[in-house]
Amino acid sequence: MKYHMISWMVFLPIIGTLLQVFLPEKKSKWLALGSSLAASVAALFLVMSLGTDSADPQAGEVFAWIGSYAIRYDMAVDGFNILVVLLLALLFPVLIACEWTRAEGVKGMYSLFLLLQASLFGALCAQDLFLQFSFWGLSALPFYFLIGIWGGEGREKAAFRTMMASVVGNSLIFAALVLIYYSLEPHTFSIHEIAQGAIRQAVVPVFGTSVKVTTLACLLMCGGLALRAPVWPFHGWFIEAAEEAPPSVLVALAAGVVPVALSLFVRMSYCLFPDVLRAHAPALVLIGLTNLFMGALSAVAQKSLRTLLAHVCISELGLILMGAGSLSPEGLVGSLYQVLMLGIGLAGFGIFLSLMTDRVGSSVFIGTPGTSHKLGMQAPTIAVVAGVVVASLLGFPGFGGFVGHALIMIGGFSARPWSIFPLSLSFLLVSAALFRMYRSIFLGKAQVSGGPDVSLREQLAIVPLVILMCVCGIYPKPFIEMIRPTALTMLSLLHRDGE
Amino acid sequence: MKDVILILPEIVLAGTFALVLLGEMTRFGESLHLSVFIALAGLAIAFIETCIIYQVGAPLVPIFHGAIVVDGFSLFFKCFFLLLAAFHLITLPDDIPRARLSEYCALTLASVMAMILASEVAEMFLGFLSLLFLSLTSFFMLATRRQSIVATEGSMKLLLAHTLATGFFLYGSGLLFAATGCGDITSMQAALLAHPLPMHVQVVVFTLFFLGFSAPLGAFPFSLIVPDILEGAAIPTAGFFAIGSRTAGMAMTLRFILGIFTHQGDQVWHVVGDWNFTRLIAIVISLTLLCGGIMATMQESLKRMVGYLIVAETGFLLIGLLVLDKIAVAALLYNLVIELFALCGIFYILAFFAGDVRGMLRSAPFEGVCFVVFFLCLVGAPGLPGFLGKFTLIGAAVHHKRFAIAGFAILTMLLGHAAVAKLSYQMIGDGGVALAPSRSRIGVLLCLLVPLILLTLFSDTLLLFASRSLGFLGGAEILM
Secondary structure (H helix, E strand, O other): OOOOHHHHHHHHHHHHHHHHOOOOHHHHHHHHHHHHHHHHHHHHHHHHHOOOOOOOOEEEEEEEEEHHHOEEEEEEEOOOOHHHHHHHHHHHHHHHHHOOOOOOOHHHHHHHHHHHHHHHHHHHHEOEHHHHHHHHHHOOHHHHHHHHHHOOOOHHHHHHHHHHHHHHHHHHHHHHHHHHHHHOOOOOOEHHHHOOOHHHHOEEEEOOEEEEHHHHHHHHHHHHHHHHOOOOOOOHHHHHHHHHOOHHHHHHHHHHHHHHHHHHHHHHHHHHOHHHHHHHHHHHHHHHHHHHHHHHHHHHOOOEHHHHHHHHHHHHHHHHHHHHHOOOHHHHHHHHHHHHHHHHHHHHHHHHHHHHHHHHOOOEOOOOOOOOOOOOOOOHHHHHHHHHHHHHHHOOOOOHHHHHHHHHHHHHHHHOHHHHHHHHHHHHHHHHHHHHHHHHHHOOOOOOOOOOOOOHHHHHHHHHHHHHHHHHHHOOHHHHHHHHHHHHHHHHHHHHHHO | OHHHHHOHHHHHHHHHHHHHHHHHHHOOOOOOOOHHHHHHHHHHHHHHHHHHHHHHOOOOOEEOOOOEEOOHHHHHHHHHHHHHHHHHHHOOOOOOOHHHHHHHHHHHHHHHHHHHHHHHEOEHHHHHHHHHHHHHHHHHHHHHHOOOHHHHHHHHHHHHHHHHHHHHHHHHHHHHHHHHOOOEHHHHHHHHHHOOOOHHHHHHHHHHHHHHHHHHHOOOOHHHHHHHHHHHOOHHHHHHHHHHHHHHHHHHHHHHHHHHHEEEOOOEEEEOOOOOOHHHHHHHHHHHHHHHHHHHHHOOOHHHHHHHHHHHHHHHHHHHHHOOEHHHHHHHHHHHHHHHHHHHHHHHHHHHHOOOOOOHHHHOHHHHHHHHHHHHHHHOOOOOHHHHHHHHHHHHHHHOOOHHHHHHHHHHHHHHHHHHHHHHHHHOOOOOOOOOOOHHHHHHHHHHHHHHHHHHHOHHHHHHHHHHOOHHHHOHHHHO
8 A cells, every 4th residue: 555554553653652752741642642543543544445345455565674584564454453453543542531631650651552552553464473473572561561650559460460471472472483484484474475374284393293383383372362362261460450450551451452362363373273273163162162151250259340341351252262263254253343342342341440430439339338339310421331331242232242242153053052052151141240230330329429420531532432332233234344355265265275 | 014904993992091001100180081081082993993894894814823813703793892892981880989990991991802802813822812811801890899898709700710711711722732733713623624533532622612611601500600790790890791701702602613613514504523512502501591591580689680681691692503503693693782782771770770670660760661671672572672683593493403492592581571570570669769860861771772773673784784794604715
């Protein structure tokens, strides 16, 4: 593409970060919002201009970067990443707006958000494994500072654990990267070249036996992504981060990093390791169901909005894994669509958490006297927003989550009918957890003063998310059209290779 | 005359050294100290001359009857040491009394000359002398805080370890001289190719040689004393020693081991003789990596932690030698440059905080973020240039089927990150040293940070520069 929209999208936030050094603190919030919005405009331009009749990567930009190692600056958008690009484009300006009134260390916080936005965009669009890993690895760094500096009482431990989970995850991915690169002749990091299939023949000696490179690399890469995603049982750090991180950072983690990790997982498994995916699809469904059930079961026991959000996130990502493992068109399309809806839903939940924390000073909604707020009449807008978010997360008809849930259930049922039963049970548990929370906070007679309803700034932050939740539920066609060609092409290649 | 022209940078350095000493001897209580400026001017002139020689193209011939080789390789290291010394003089330690400033400048210049000599020496006896010169200058520099018991202990340990190692080198050289009848590395290689040594002699000679280089390198078993040495010294001096002495040792190791015990293939070197010495190097690398990585995570003292991280770095660098591959050696040089900036930054910030980084992210956020970035760069965090460096070395190990070494290296990377996370853990919260904002400090840090960022974007340029600098890798015919 002659306008280099992807590069603008990735580097505008970095330029914004660098400029933060030279501007006074008063102007830094405008600069941060401006550069984030500019990147989002570039992202929206990419989304609008994506051709829906082709599965090929579009808006590609390819330059040699480190020629000695065949590493290229290779960026493109396709059905695998376009909806997450849209998600991040909406998410980061909203996050910056959420931190508008923060008084302490704003320049640092905005810089880190912008760096995070750039690195996630980069990881998402990179078509070269080295480039992708560089961006993905970089995205771990801001969280350490964001949690460590602006977090709650136990921020040191939470920041440390978050960093260690990222480091271990990145080490596994790094090992996979080295293995893939040196298993191919000529060496390459290009996802498209690796996807041609030469790697499937390669073997590597492990303790005297020959193991297929694809199997080992897939295991390492999935392990690495599972740590960052965070897939059960590697989710301990995530719960702790959820308890200590500021609400906006928690949203960035749950609605930014998790969808990107899932998107990368789907891309890697379908493009690079189709043979492994075909062989181990039932295991993937089982992992998905375990996450779905464990997340849902834990959600029921939560008394804080923060940990509730974290467990709902774990549960929902299980649903996406299940869809990806169904190897059916409905399941895969539903997964890719649900990644967007998961991000939007969790972002909405996070903003609701932020509003509640600002007003009542705590994220605990049940358990101790005075925490049962009954704010429905005092803050009706917040009640409506929370209602829409809950409805979308639970997949109520007319809201975005419904389409994703329905497609994954259809795909899952056609591939593995038994999976519907644990899936339905998990939905019931999540519904119980979310409705209990809603009842405790909004319904009934008010016990404590909940403060004012949403301000204009807060409305501006919420409205785009609520609109998208509703639009995606009522008219999902344009979004599905964006992902369908890529999903169908990948599935047909997967099944053709299997025959 | 040609010989003299090619060592003009060294002559300038020696002249500057003499001038600084003269200034010290004739000083009589004047308040104005010109020694730092004179030393910096000398380093600048030497640097420009080195760049001109590099640009014109080194003739790749041995000079002074084969004792010294001025090639791309030695010029690369010359630039490296001159930059390091200039940075060191700009950021001199505060605890050096003004009356002893000239002495310290003279010692720094002498150290640089020792390091440069180590990188270009190609003859056994001169090699022995350069190792001694390096040991003595390092000892004197580290002992500048002689009122401190820890510093004296550290410098004495260094002297003993280096003396022992130099003794090993001398024995190895003696055996080799007796077997081949010649003293320069080119003739020795030719002699070994014509008449390989018996296997047991080869084992003894190589082991003695490698032990000789292990002390300046900080490789196992000498890695165990590196943190003790660094702990006692003034922080900037420790930084200068940790980067300079180790790099000089690496240059000498590469030239001697590749020049004598291998012969040039197309892309790789082949071992001369029946015994594959890479097994020994692999064991040393594994122990160095694990010793550095594990011990770094266990340290309470920041200086000791940095010391062990540096030990682990030595393990990484030795992978470049292990695989005997041109690309890997170029990657080794690339890593050295990254380390130069990252370690200079770490020691520079450390000097201000005197090892106490508690609450640094609140009290000095810019310095705190730079500190973490330099550390992450050192341990190879993705997105930073150190990562490409680690990838090139670990990748080289995988490429040559050294999977165990690659596994150890990845584990060490992980441990390095854990050590940095542990360090960063202390930086959060309150307390510690309160530091007044300083523009000069921010300027110095930007001078280190910006090149690192540029190296991320233009890694290929540095990699190509490193590859081009491997002039001596052309083999015997080029050296002749």
